[in-house]
Each structure stands twice: as C-alpha cells, then as structure tokens.
Amino acid sequence: MFDSRRLTIVTGKGGVGRSAVAAALALHSASTKEPVLALSMGQADGLAQHLGLDQASGQPVQTSDGVWCGAIEPSAALTDYIAAQTALMPARLGGRVFGALASTVPGIRDIITIGKCVHEARSGSWSAVVVDAAPTGQIESFLGAPSAVAALASRGRIHTQAVGLQHHLSDPAFTRVVTVATPEAMALTEAEAMIEAARDLGIAQPLDLLVNRRHPEPGFTAIPPGVGPVRAAAELGHALVLRESELLSHLSPALTLPHLFGALAPYEVAQRLAQEMTL
Amino acid sequence: MKTRVILVAGAGGVGKTTVSGALALAVPSYLRPALVLTVDPARRLAQALGLDSLSNEPAPIPGRSGVDAAMLDASASWDALVHRHTDQHTADRLVSNRFFRTIAQRFTSGQAYAVAEEMLRLVEAERYRTIIVDTPPIGSGSDFFNSPSEIRTLVAGRALRLLTGAGLPGRKTAYRVATRPALRLADRIVGGPLLEDIGDFLVDLRTTYDGIYERAAQVQGLIDTSDLVAVAAPHPGPIRTVQRICSERPDQVIGTVLNKTVPLEWAEFVPATSTAADRYFAHWSAESAHHRAVARELSGSGLDPALALLTVPEPATISALEHLASSSGLDALVS
Secondary structure, three states, X not given: OOOXXXXXXXXXXXXXXXXXXXXXXXXXXXXXXOOEEEEEEOOXXXXXXXXXXXXXXXXXXXXXXXXXXXXXXXXXXXXXXXXHHOOOOOOHHHHHHHHHXXXXXXXXXXXXXXXXXXXXXXXXXXXXXXXEOOOOOOHHHHHHHHHHHHHHOOOOHHHHHHHHHHHHHOOOOOEXXXXXXXOOHHHHHHHHHHHHHHHHHOOOOOOEEEEEEEOOOOOOOOOOOOOOHHHHHHHXXXXXXXXXXXXXXXXXXXXXXXXXXXXXXXXXXXXXXXXXXXX | OOOEEEEEEEEOOOOHHHHHHHXXXXXXXXXXXXXXXXXXXXXXXXXXXXXXXXXXXXXXXXXXXXXXXXXXXXHHHHHHHHHHHOOHHHHHHHHHXXXXXXXXXXXXXXXXXXXHHHHHXXXXXXXXXXXXXXXXXXXXXXXXXXXXXXXXXXXXXXXXXXXXXXXXXXXXXXXXXXXXXXXXXXXXXXXXXXXXXXXXXXXXXXXXXXXXXHHHHHHHHHHHHOEEEEEEOOOHHHHHHHHHHHHHOOOOEEEEEEEEEOOHHHHHXXXXXXXXXXXXXXXXXXXXXXXXXXXXXXXXXXXXXXXXXXXXXXXXXHXXXXXXXXXXXXXXXXX
C-alpha cells in the first residue's frame, strides 16, 4: 500500500510508537525491494531495538530482513560536514569556530542532519531511506530549517545547501513525510498541527497521517450480564472503539495500525506492524 | 513559608499533565495554598480544571479553594528572560535581532529554562506551600532538568570568544574575517551578514551573562533538590525514561506512576465459559499480565508504582482528577 519513495521521514509526538512504525515501514519497504536504510537521530535506541539490534551507531549495521540500521551522530555528522567544506582549506581551527556556531544555532545542526538523510537517499546505495525523526515538539522547526536558514544566510555556501535541501524536501516524488498519532485527543491535535505546519513550509504534499494503536472491534455487541472482569473488559473495549471512532471521524489516515495486546518484544512489534502494512 | 516543589517528569504522552492536575487537587488543606504550573500548550488542563483558559498569572480553580493553576507561555519566555537580565536598550535590540527570533523558537532549552526560572520566582514569592510542576516531556529535545546548565553555556560566550577572539569587543568590531582566518570557514559557510548578526547577538547576549549565570545556578539548585514524581505508561520508551530518572536522581524521586493500565486481577481470571465475550477477554487478560510485568519492572527501581487505570474518556473534569488521585494512591504523595 505504500509506494517506496526515496526518503521517508517519520514524525510524531513522543509516546505514539514512532520508532516501531518507522521500523515497520523499513521492513515493509525491504519486502518489496532491498536494501533499505533505517536511520535514527541522536542516542535513542528505539528504532534499533525494533529492528532486533541492541543499539545503532554511525556505521549502518545489517539486520536480518534486508534493512540496515544506523544512527546520525550529531558530532560525527558535523565533522563530516566540515571536512566536506574544507577540501582546500585547513580545517582545524576553522572547524572549532564553525562547531561553536553549529552548537549555538540549532538550524545549522538540523541542516546538517537533513543533509545526511538526503545524501543517503540520493546515493543510489539504498532503494529507500526511512528516518525516525527526533521526537521534538519542534518537528516543524526541524523540517523548516532549510527554508529558515536559506532566508537567514543570504550569502554563504549554506544558503545554496539549504535551498537544495528544501528542494528535495518539497519534492513529493522524492520525499514523503509520515505523521504518526495514536487515537487520543492530544496526539491527534498535534498531528493535525504538524500537517498544517508542513503545508505552510512547502514540505512534500500530501502528508500521510498514520494512526497507530487503534483498538479492534470486540466482535460482539451484547455486553455480558453480571459483574466481573469479562463484563468490564467488554465495556472498556466498546468504549474505546466508540471514542476512537469519534476522534478519527473527520480524518482520513493513510493507514491505521492496530493496538497489539499483551507483551511483545520490540522486534515482534515491528514485524507484526509490517505485516499489517501488506494487508 | 517553606514551599514544597514537586516536579512531575516523564516521556511524552504518558499523562504528566493529568497526574499534575490530580496531585494539585489532592493537596490537603494544611499544605495549601497549592499551585499547579504547566507548559501544556493544548488547553486540556484548563478545560479539565474548569477554567476558561490558563494564563501566566495563577488563577484559582473554581470550587476548590486554595488551589491555583497557571500556564507558562513558552514563546514569550525568551523575551521576558532577556528583559529581566539586561538593560532595556540591549534587551530591545536583542529581541529585534532577526537571529534572536530564530533562536527563540528553536532553542527549546530557553523555553524549558524560562519555566524553571518562573518556578524559582514563585517559590521565592512565598505565595504557595506546595507547587506541582508539569515539566516538558523528557526526550522531546528540551531537557528541563539540564536547561540551566545549557543556558549558562550559551551566555558564557564560548561561541562568542571563538568568533571574536579573546576579550569582549564592542559591537560591529566583533567580527573581521581579514584579521581572523579562523572565521573564514564560518564566513564561507554561513555568509557575512548572518555571521555579523550572530556576532552582534552574542555580544548583546553576553551582557545578560552576569544576571543569568548566577540565577541559573540557583535554578539548577532548586531542580536538583525538589521532589520528583516519575510517570510512565506501559510502553518501552516511557518505562526506560522512568528507570533512568530513578537511577539518576534517586534521592529526589518520591513516587512513580504507571498510567493507562488495566486492572492487574484480570491477568489471573479465567472465564468458565467460552462465549465471544470470553474469547475477547483473553486479549485483555494478556494485556493485564503485560502491565503486571511492567509494574514489577518499575518496582525494581526501588519504588512500587502507583497504578492509574486507563479510562474512557481520559480524566477531563475536576471530579475525575480527584478520583484518579484517590484510586491510584497518588494522593499519598502530596500529604
């Protein structure tokens, strides 16, 4: 159901299962065409664990399903970036200055990170790149960094780079942004705000809304008589389904994934969700 | 009066705001007046507490004497911060620096720090015996708990020194590529005009240094000595976050909460029959067993978690919040 565009960026507020969904999207892509690169940002290990690894590092590691998993380490990415800029110049002292700038100016860091994602997607090494984007409440600023920095830095190389990145982010044939939300009021409100903001930023339209952890219909209508856990669970299940349907009634998610009951290892969760995607 | 501060911490989406509201309403009369402070931009806490909206200024919760609520406007916080710590002239110039606007939006540490500074201000005002703080989610890019240190680093001017060399130059003399070859790379990458703006910004920001540096140390002190309630929901990320909080600040944690659970007795109940409802129940029984295992895992950090049940809808009224506090045992944490 999902076509494989070169770059998929998975966003969503913390707590909605973004890493699990990103892992599942990578697995699903790989089932059609390998190899797929799954990237996480920073130190969070969620994505790696959902792909069966303890943790991810700067060097992508192959998992067992045609998916390679790596992490974008900000300092390594910064060093690579500086090295790329200084082919003809001594980088040591200049690098420290620029490093100080990058740590002061969050937009610059974001450019470098996005640059790495786009670079991998364009490299031809992967049939698809899936990015588990950092769960900042400021994801709009992250995706908006290229156009903001392009506006701020009217001269300088970073301007050209920012313009180039913005071009790729706004090209729907190249980039897809998926926003994950659970069927809860707060998560959906934030997802809708995110979709709204991305529209203003000119990010590749349309944005896909992916609803995760939707409770299944109980499969019977008559609430059992008496008291006790069976009745209570039936009431809870029906109430959840009703509530979630209300919350989702005005939305058109590209995909809805089910709540998975019971204890499952992260790897199993991603596998199950990936199976749901082929249905 | 001696103010007790309780910080409510945890990953995003676990129900911190709900727990904060419940804790505030459960504060006994002899420990009031109480305040709940939130940065939750969605007006849910305001709605739940029956207020039209929340503002920076604490407002009393209707029908509950001695309990107030306030919401800090994160977007205005950088402006306020700057005006508080430097002269009017420099402050005005700073907030109109185009680079400042960008940083104010992006630099989430600034917002987190502004909340923390406000918290200290309220403690010093001695208006409340108990303050419950709904902190920004951990793992969302802004680390409330380290924000004072980050702010100190920003204003201490290391970036400025690297840009301008040793000493504190005046504005507009801050940056000369010709005399500072080390700037050439930065100049080539970001361009002269932006570099100048950054230089001006950092020079002006440097004037806030004395005020903020000292104040941030006090704020960090308050954060490091306040009581902590760590909140999780039964998912790997939030659980890991609570375990990390408990291991990093063991002396501060007074309780943990596992939110959105189902009754743990369901794990042991086996229906005698095999109707459709009984078969459906098996899913929830498995869920209950999972939550039981999670609760045990959290107990391993030293404290048995208070268990808050999953409800439909989520607690969205004063009485629902009060029921949450009493049924989960949360109220014991504030007495």
